[in-house]
Amino acid sequence: MEPTEALPVEPLGPVPTAFLEHLRVERRLAERTRIMYAAALRRLQAAMRDQTLAVDQVRPHHVRRWAAQLHGQGLGSRSIAIHLAAWRGLFRWLGREGRVTSNPVDGLRPPKGQRPLPKALPVDQAVALADHRDDSGENDPRLDARDHAIVELLYGCGLRSAELIGLDLHPGGPGGGWIDLTSGDAEVLGKGNKRRVVPVGAAAIAAVQAWLALREQLARPDEPALFVSQRGTRLTGSQMRRRLAARAVQAGLPSHVHPHMLRHSYASHLLQSSGDLRAVQELLGHAQISTTQVYTRLDHQHLAAIYDAAHPRAKRKS
Incomplete structure (x- = not known):
């Protein structure tokens, strides 16, 4: 039999869509994570198509080659790690569905890279942002009250973006x-569907109460979300990021501010004051203490800066 001409194939077909829906419904992964996974799956789809591979034909040497190509394209170790995590999760899900018999991504690790320190605001800048109120008259006072409450919760409770957006009016x-x-407590649903309770400070409680007094003017009657957009529906992550960045500019902060930076600031400032690593781990909802330990490096940098600025023996020759 003569070989037939190879036809263009879609080796994954509708699989990525079904897998991403599984991540949304069952795993409850954050929207931003799902967006990154979707991009990783598109790269996988293209790589499989280039080699006309079906999903059950992918082997570890294929994945190693594709990861090396990502590195050659300039992607950092963290980005490659996200790609491998998305691919590994996909093949694990396909295994449960009976589509593949082995996971070609198991055991493969991204190239090691220096773990960047989380970016945290200095205490004075974080407090200035939390205290900022828009008195210009150009902003809707209802949105100003909402955004003030959001900042107070992000910085005062160390919430993740998805945890804050997931807050409802009632349990x-x-x-x-x-x-x-x-009671002054917030119950949040964190990564891996893990619940935790975090204390809410007096400033955050007052800010939330001020927002609740205006919320009904924006929210749709049947909307359960605590924080809503101008359309009256649950606020999205991208909407919150844009509003926070603009608010930081209004408050005179010199650097770009995103929600996770306020979580980093919460952890760093709490650790500087208390020194209790285990307590900070519990408050942040970290599964591993090693994840929290990165903030001790931030604290060391803070102390080193003070030493360099103040101690007579710290002056170094240029």
Whole structure:
């Protein structure tokens, strides 16, 4: 039999869409993570198509080659790690579905790279952002109250972006979290569907109460979310990031600010004051203490800067 001409193939077909839906519904992965995974799956799709490989034909040597190509294209170790995590998760899911018998990504690790320190604001800048109120008259006072409450919760409670967006007015809502203003506690749904309770400070409680007094003017009658957009529906991550960045500019902060920077600031400032690594781990919801230990490096940098600026023996020759 003569060989037939190779036809263009879609080796994964509708699989990526089904897998991403699984991540959204069952794994409850954050929107930003799903976006990164979707990009990684598109690269996998293209690589398999280039070699006309079906999903059950992918082997470890293929994945190693593709990872090396990502490195050659200039992707850093963290980006490659995200790609491998997405691919590994896909093949694991395909195995449960009976589509493949082995996972070609198991055991493969990204190239090691220096782990960057999380970016945290100095205490004075974080406090200035939390205290900032827009008195210009150009901003909707309802949105100003909402954004003030968001900053207070991000910096005052160390919440992740998805955890804050997932807060509802009442317990048992679809977002998975809520704030008990009477007890001063917030119950949030974190990574891996793990729940934790974090204390909410007086400043954050007052800010949330001020927002709640105006919330009904924006929210749709049946909307369960604590924080809503101008359209009255649950605020999205991209909307919150844009508003926070603009608010930081209004407050006079010199650097770009994103929600996770306030979580880093919360952890760093708390650790500087208390020195209790285990307590900070619990408050942040870290599964591993090693994840929290990165903030001790930040604290060391802070102390080293003070030493360099103040100690007479710290002056170094240029």
